[in-house]
Amino acid sequence: MLDLKFVRNNIDLLKEKLLQRGSDLSLDEFIAVDGERRKIIQDVEDLRNRRNFVSKEVGRLKKEGQKAEHLMEETRVVKDRIKEMETVLEEKESALSAIILSVPNIPHPGVPIGKDSSDNPVAKRWGDIRQFDFEPRSHWDIGEELGILDFERGAKISGARFTLYKGLGAQLERALINFMLDLHASRHHYTEVWPPFIVNDTSMTATGQLPKFKEDLFKLEGRDYYLIPTAEVPVTNIHRDEVLEEKELPKRYVAYSACFRAEAGSYGKDTRGLIRQHQFNKVELVKFTTPETSYLELENLLLDAEEVLQQLGLPYQVVELCTGDLGFSAAKTYDIEVWLPGQGTFREISSCSNFEDFQARRANIRFRRSGKTKTELVHTLNGSGVAIGRTVVAILENYQQTDGGVVIPPVLRPYLMGKARIEKSA
């Protein structure tokens, strides 16, 4: 959410920025409703002022033993009038908040201007792409043949976009979760948390999933509960409605969670394999920072996520999202894309964003500078560190062997009882 006054005073700038994002949102309605609202506020407050004043008079007169009937009658009338006006005011306020909640964040000035993902510049590349002396296969073929991924039974148990992991497949998933949590918690000094995977709609609104992206979420029937699409939601909400001390910042958290996404509107996309699932695992990094350090912290967050892939020996590239590809709440985003030989392409495995104060304003997360009484909004950041399922995909495809086996990256072996390969089991 953007600041109301900022929007009011920067309509033209905002229109330009929205256009860069490819948003056709018109702000004319905002201007109209905002004006009406302020007019009504004045009227209501004048009436309330009158009521308060007269009530005090009544109290004073009564104390002196005088009659105050005529004044009491006046407030009765004023009261009804106030009630009418308040109803109108409520309508305007909810209309205004609906508008302001649907306005996306403003891209950081450094963000490249572009239409869609094809305009995202590559910021860096890491690792050598392996040259195969055979035709590299896709992870779904490798996984099924090794008996570690069972797509048919996943579909039987639940439906499309659900997968059953078996044996070393299940253990590999678990090993990756532990490896990433350990790396970030011990080496990168994030505080490890284990959040709820179900949250209420206040939390969803705070991070920006609601009200605009309801169709992407799984909601529990008859309850104000949603399955989280990412640990970003519960972890960012840890400090909702809190005032932090400047010296506590930056706060860094790492969390594992299962993630649930309805994937409405992506029918036909990535229908095979693990790439796009309704349920997947992810290790997420979240930071709360001061405004002046958030972009430095974004660079560090990106490096922390990159190190996961470096240690696993998986080649990747980092792209900078252009204005047209930027997510709703983000001011700046880097995507890390891992190389998938089976697909012959780079695929997103992590997304690292600075939301500046966009989420903090919705979530009311503030901090106080030492020596100051005023509070300010913190900046929030998050990034995948990284997506587990897609890491499995990358390992299977990058480390596949001629005989159909898969070599396990050395850093993971301690997590898999020393095992060095996944072989076809009899």
Next chain:
RNA sequence: GGAGAGAUGACCGAGUAGGCCGAAGGUGCUCGCCUGCUAAGCGAGUGUAGGGGGAAACCUCUACCGAGGGUUCGAAUCCCUCUCUCUCCGCCA
């Protein structure tokens, strides 16, 4: 699921025979004084949001004592509903 207690500012905590309460007191924090360091002491300041005015410091108005409704001329204080927390009982990974 049953019975009871509670929800007040960054934090702790007064305030329920309705008006003088945006709210005592304390802690914390900031500034100043004082003590040759440290500790202690003294004085002052210190909520949020919105509207109006001002170049600005700031002034002014309105709202907010878990949320929403009600009673009343007037509610943190009375009534109703909901949410959450705690204690006891039951059930249960």
